[in-house]
Amino acid sequence: MTIIDSIKSGLAPVHKEGWRFVAIFAVVTALFQWLGWWPLTLVGCILTLWCAYFFRDPTRTTPLGENLVISPADGQVSSIATVIPPPELDMPREPTLRISVFMNVFDVHINRAPVAGRIARLAYVPGAFVNANLDKASEDNERQAFTLNGPHGLTIGVVQIAGLVARRIVKFVSEGDSLQAGQRFGLIRFGSRVDVYLPANVKPLVGIGQRAVAGETILADLSVTGAATGYRAG
Structure with missing residues (x-):
């Protein structure tokens, strides 16, 4: 996989099974921000982005051939x-x-x-x-x-x-x-x-x-x- 392919994969849409987990991380991060806990807010942002990255669902091109x-x-x-x-x-x-x-x-x-x-x-x-x-x-x-x-x-x-x-x-x-x-x-x-x-x-x-x-x-x-x-x- 090339660097360009890796970037495209990372920018792929999030699968529907992952949205509630992304939402949970985002809500917790917003709570940290509201409380003024900035170190935890930064950690929460990173984890929210990672969760979205984990549940990415890139398009794939499958080789044809029944064997x-x-x-x-x-x-x-x-x-x-x-x-x-x-x-x-x-x-x-x-x-x-x-x-x-x-x-x-x-x-x-x-x-x-x-x-x-x-x-x-x-x-x-x-x-x-x-x-x-x-x-x-x-x-x-x-x-x-x-x-x-x-x-x-x-x-x-x-x-x-x-x-x-x-x-x-x-x-x-x-x-x-x-x-x-x-x-x-x-x-x-x-x-x-x-x-x-x-x-x-x-x-x-x-x-x-x-x-x-x-x-x-x-x-x-x-x-x-x-x-x-x-x-x-x-």
Whole structure:
């Protein structure tokens, strides 16, 4: 992402889910100003602007191609591994390729569909709030999971995982809905992570440590198969 792209992202509209939080920060800041507490007023202004920045919802241009798997989240590719999918996805208990994207508190937190398809299953799992960058977060943390009946009859799993700071996963979709690749399906408030589960023989096209952009970065191509090889971006 270029400097210009970063500026445009920062100036993006605030998603409707964020306005009440921005309003709360603004009202508290106004109260500090009315009381003459100027240091706290300055802090409040900074936090209000940060809250608006956090809930920004930039426009994205999604690559076209039914075999493409697009990143569901902005952030860093934190893990590429072959694992058994979690039970809430109701996928066969056999190895799958899991690509994880970790979002810090400065990333866009609107999540987007990795492929086009129909939501076959939607499941919420309560849990803990350990660091979402840890591998055990996939099993221990609060999460929202859904499976997509994707291209060529393939089942794709997506799991939103709440993190150490996050305390709420918001979904925009329901079971049975049809999604287009890159379509918004939810958000996670504050630091968190999204896992994508793909057939085990699909070869990832990103590396661990690489930055991903929701709705734009291609994580994998379902027509390109091979051993799931983790590699680190330089």
